[in-house]
Amino acid sequence: xxxxxxxxxxxxxxxxxxxxxxxxxxxxxxxxxxxxxxxxxxxxxxxxxxxxxxxxxxxxxxxxxxxxxxxxxxxxxxxxxxxxxxxxxxxxxxxxxxxxxxxxxxxxxxxxxxxxxxxxxxxxxxxxxxxxxxxxxxxxxxxxxxxxxxxxxxxxxxxxxxxxxxxxxxxxxxxxxxxxxxxxxxxxxxxxxxxxxxxxxxxxxxxxxxxxxxxxxxxxxxxxxxxxxxxxxxxxxxxxxxxxxxx
Numbered sequence: 001x002x003x004x005x006x007x008x009x010x011x012x013x014x015x016x017x018x019x020x021x022x023x024x025x026x027x028x029x030x031x032x033x034x035x036x037x038x039x040x041x042x043x044x045x046x047x048x049x050x051x052x053x054x055x056x057x058x059x060x061x062x063x064x065x066x067x068x069x070x071x072x073x074x075x076x077x078x079x080x081x082x083x084x085x086x087x088x089x090x091x092x093x094x095x096x097x098x099x100x101x102x103x104x105x106x107x108x109x110x111x112x113x114x115x116x117x118x119x120x121x122x123x124x125x126x127x128x129x130x131x132x133x134x135x136x137x138x139x140x141x142x143x144x145x146x147x148x149x150x151x152x153x154x155x156x157x158x159x160x161x162x163x164x165x166x167x168x169x170x171x172x173x174x175x176x177x178x179x180x181x182x183x184x185x186x187x188x189x190x191x192x193x194x195x196x197x198x199x200x201x202x203x204x205x206x207x208x209x210x211x212x213x214x215x216x217x218x219x220x221x222x223x224x225x226x227x228x229x230x231x232x233x234x235x236x237x238x239x240x241x242x243x244x245x246x247x
């Protein structure tokens with residue numbers, strides 16, 4: 001928790017620079033969970049120094065990192081102001097992790113699904129246009145691997161992620177690949193579903209995978225894009241239903 005001090009866990013000989021990531025992560029979590037809402041001033045350096053039991057230098061460097069991530073704006077004489085969420089670098093690993101942690105109503109997840117569906121469907125269309133016989137062999141092996149998974153939910157999620165990454169990578173767009181990797185881990189939220197509940201979604205997902213792969217093998221970009229978009233949106237609806245019922 002952000003209220004806990006760092007002195008109990010941080011060795012006395014740790015250098016200030018090594019404390020900056022820890023303080024930064026705690027401040028990110030405090031901002032994301034609403035302790036410091038957009039438009040509010042962050043606590044003064046002296047107060048944050050006492051709160052985390054670190055030097056003001058560490059606090060100052062941590063605030064600089066927050067500014068780089070778009071979470072705050074520092075103005076001389078006016079203090080440090082928390083920025084609107086729309087200005088945050090939401091794909092930064094620390095920020096996206098905190099957003100997931102405090103996404104109790106899954107609103108952020110739902111928004112991210114829309115982004116992922118748009119990106120991956122277009123990349124699937126492009127992948128279909130450059131899909132080769134060799135790619136078809138690789139894809140066939142990946143589909144066959146699902147047969148041995150059975151009711152192992154975590155194994156299915158791992159194979160599912162590999163399949164999506166393979167297809168997006170085939171588009172040749174490295175920016176889309178990076179975006180897909182950062183969003184897929186959050187949207188799936190495997191840790192929040194029990195294996196028993198997760199396996200109920202596998203049958204539908206497998207059928208959707210086959211539709212996507214069939215369109216890719218036929219070099220039908222439009223059909224592949226439509227199948228991928230439907231798969232991502234329908235998968236989220238199933239996942240959301242399970243997450244809501246478990247909550």
